[in-house]
Amino acid sequence: MSYLVDTNVLSELRRREPEPRVVRWLEARPATTLYLSVLTLGELRKGIEGLAAGARRHRLLDWLESELPSFFAGRVLPIDHRVADRWGRLLAQAGRPMPVVDSLLAATALTHDMIMVTRNLQDFGFAGLEVVDPWTHEGGVHTSG
Structure with missing residues (x-):
């Protein structure tokens, strides 16, 4: 089983005190099952670019440009022909x-x-898409109809 991690999940990890259920949910999965979309990287970049210059922005840029690519090496998915179709x-x-x-x-x-x-379960109400909210369902998966 593999997982596509949304922007809000990664953003939660950068909070001063991340939600423990989210941390536990992610730590309970092998890293090799966690994937990102290039779109998530773009959304993260957009958010960081909107921050004022300072230590927090610098830390987040380092995370985006160094830590995330290292952790998700080989597991960042493009928008290719199959996805576009x-x-x-x-x-x-x-x-x-x-x-x-x-x-x-x-x-x-x-x-x-x-x-x-x-x-954001409501944002992904697409037929057949399995969705999990690590804030509320540490092990549960919801299939949208």
């Missing part, structure tokens, strides 16, 4: 506008047969 089908089936980043993350998870790890 799945995304297009997902949008067509939805029949309604969907947030671009969330729907691309969903398409990535579906393409690679992964479980989406996020706090």
Whole structure:
């Protein structure tokens, strides 16, 4: 079983006092089962760029540019042809506008047969996508309908 980790999960780890359930949930999985999307890296970059210059911004940049690439080496997924194809089908089936980043993350998870790890279950209500919220369900997985 592999997991696509959403931005809000990684951001939680950078808090002064991260939620213990999130930390436990991640630590209970082998690192080799945890993946990122390039989109998550972009969202993290956007957030850090919005911070004022200072020690916190410097620490977060080091984390983004050094620690994350090292920890997730070989496990950062691109938006490739297969993901783009799945995304297009997902949008067509939805029949309604969907947030671009969330729907691309969903398409990535579906393409690679992964479980989406996020706090925002409502953002990933896509048919067949398995989602887990480590804030509330340390071991549980929800399949959206």
